[in-house]
Amino acid sequence: MAKKTDADVLKSPELAEGFTAYLVRLDLEDRRYRDAECKLAIVQAEGFARENKFKQAGSKFAEAMSHLVGSQIMVPLDPANGGGVKCPVYMNFTMDECLTAMTCCNGAAVNLFESDELVKALDWSLEVDVLHKNIRFMNKALFDWDIYTPSPPSLEFQRQRLLGLVTASDVLLKLGNTGAAAYCRNVGNDLVRSLPSRVDEYSLRREILPVASTKAVMEYRHPDPSIYRSLEIINPDLQVRGSWQRLKWADSSKVTSRMAHACFIYKSHLYVCGGQRSGTLEVYSDIWCLDLVGMRGWRQLPSYKQPFLNCQMAVHDGKAYLFRGHAMVDYLDLERERWGRIQTNFVSAKGKKLAWPYTESLTDYVAHVFEGKIYVFGGKYQRPLGCNYFAVLDIATKSWTYLSGIHDSVKLTPDYEQPGVRKDLASWVDEERKKIYIMYGMADRQEAAIFESDFASSDGFVYDDCWSWDITEGKWQRERVLGNFPCPRAEVACSYNPTTKQTVMFGGYSPALPFFVESSTTSFGFNYFSDTFVLDHSTPDGAPRWKQVITGNFPTYRAQSQLMTDPATGRMYLFGGYTNTDWVPTGKHDLTRSYGDVWQLRVDVPGGLFEDVDWADERRAAQLGPWMACYVCGSVGVWKKCGGTCDGRVYFCTPNCQKEGWPEHKQKHGCRR
Ligand SMILES: [Zn+2]
Ligand SMILES: [Zn+2]
DSSP states (O other), X not given: OOOHHHHHHHOSHHHHHHHHHHHHHXXXXXXXXXXXXXXXXXXXXXXXXXXXXXXXXXXXXXXXXXXXXXXXXXXXXXXXXXXXXXXXXXXXXXXXXXXXXHHHHHHHHHHHHHTTOHHHHHHHHHHHHHHHHHHHHHSSOOOTTSOOOOSSOOHHHHHHHHHHHHHHHHHHHHTTOHHHHHHHHHHHHHHHHTOSOHHHHHHHHHHTOOHHHHHHHHTOOBSOHHHHTTOOOOOTTTEEEXXXXXXXXXXXXXXXOBBSOEEEEETTEEEEEEEEOTTSSOEEEEEEEEETTTOOOEEEEOOOSSOOOSOOEEEETTEEEEOOSSSXXXXXXXXXXXXXXXXXXXXXXXXXXEOOSOOSOOBSOEEEEETTEEEEEOOBSSSTTOBOOEEEEETTTTEEEEEEOOOTTSOOOOXXXXXXXXXXXEEEEETTTTEEEEEOOEEOHHHHHHTTOTTOOSSOEEOOOEEEEETTTTEEEEEOOEESOOOSOBSOEEEEETTTTEEEEEEEXXXXXXXXXXXXXXXXXOEEEEEEEEEETTOTTSOOEEXXXXXXXXXXXXXSOEEEEOTTTOOEEEEOXXXXXXTTTOXXXXXXXXXXXXXXXXXXXXXXOOTTOOHHHHHHTOEETTEEEOTTTOOEESOEEOOSTTOSOSEESSHHHHHHHHHHHHHHHOOOO
């Protein structure tokens, strides 16, 4: 690159032009040289692989990649790039260079997987997707739901991408993360189906992605009791032990089961507000609170003026604000237990009053309080797909300002610089780094079909992305999703725990990931999840990676449950949600059912309150969603609880197992008849 100082020295425009041309030529020669070095290393790497020297082959492929990209960046993870997906070096690649890079990454991934280096194998296979995205970014912008086809069509590009997806899927399956394994294969399946030539489709299926291998992972629930019960921690960088316990309170009070509700914790009290009982038209305006320390029971507070759904409540300075897309913002004063409201305005950066942007009530958004301001992103007010409008309310001045996104009245165009329109996403604030993260969620194309509006489709669409908003700098960055990640989903429970400095995700729903019921012809076009994940923000190499939390019990597969961290204690709680009872057969309910249960999550990390957990014992006596594991033989089904004084701590599948397991259970858990 010609620097400004070079041009200054040269002065003459002809000379400057000549010099620039010379530099371009030099760069081309340098690139050709690096390309040759890279290809030589690939040949050597392939040699190692043929001799089954997988470790050497893996590092030789990695070396090949470093020849190709030069000294400007580190691959697969460049700390200088701060974890972002966008990479200037990749965006400057020719298609040939991109294909060579994908070959290196896939070579490294496959061989490192063979030598059991799972973290690196995942990093390298996910790098293929990063390359694919960067090539996408260079070309005419597409919506996230459109599949990128290079022009002219390059079969090799799709072949390499597919190989990356299948390797990632294999690693994830080995880790027992069936959701992400199925997701990767499903993306591959859609990719193969999109190929213009049936011959190409046939050859890629035969070589990389046989139909049977896709179908096999689609037959799992996530987690699937058959795998999950015997799942061991095989890699502590990608998995961590945890415990889900259903909580009980002293009295017989209870909150009606619900979904689409709001939840928050204030002074170690859990508050549940509004929502709906699944499968009914009952919508609630009531508010309840549970003392998480005393656990005496639920207490009712003054109801809100009307029923509400899919809104959030954000707490600041003893008040819980309920934003419904209106300029008049209601709040519950938590000390006086009385409702109040503030009149707010939308103002320009210079303080000039502007028109109110939300033309209808806003739902399905995310809201966070940080330093006296409420940040609101996404959700739905007009466009059925959802929106990407991002605004902030300064509570002290009662004024809103615009941060990013487009208004629903503006025609939607693809844009790689900011998150796409969405609802029911996951989000959290990293207060230390002053960043707001948004992740996944859906562009509701099925809803668009109901309203016959733009981008309608019978297939649901879920985003695969994660973005951070730097509060200080006021800009978005598209982040990498690394490690043993939760597969893309919507309606997921998500909370940032400031004590452990981890983001936690549980459950959710995907309208884009099919589920095939084993040994029958039934299939569903969607999935409900009950898997748990943590994102460790303090990874040494500066690249936060996801870990799956392996627990004994887990709450039944569900969406729209709410996960919260008590900032005073670092304890994490889950409340409510709903599930589809065709999908999770429980036998006694209608099409859907909602929950009114409270669970506590512990994770085996410093501050994760795991000290008292007997993990091995919990895994033996596990409640696996709607099923139970027999304490004696381990078989999974709908079994009877022990009827003794242990209060149903263990399950036995048959009287024989009960007889056999009784002495051990009696001794271990102090149970009496
Ligand atoms: Zn048994
Ligand atoms: Zn017992």
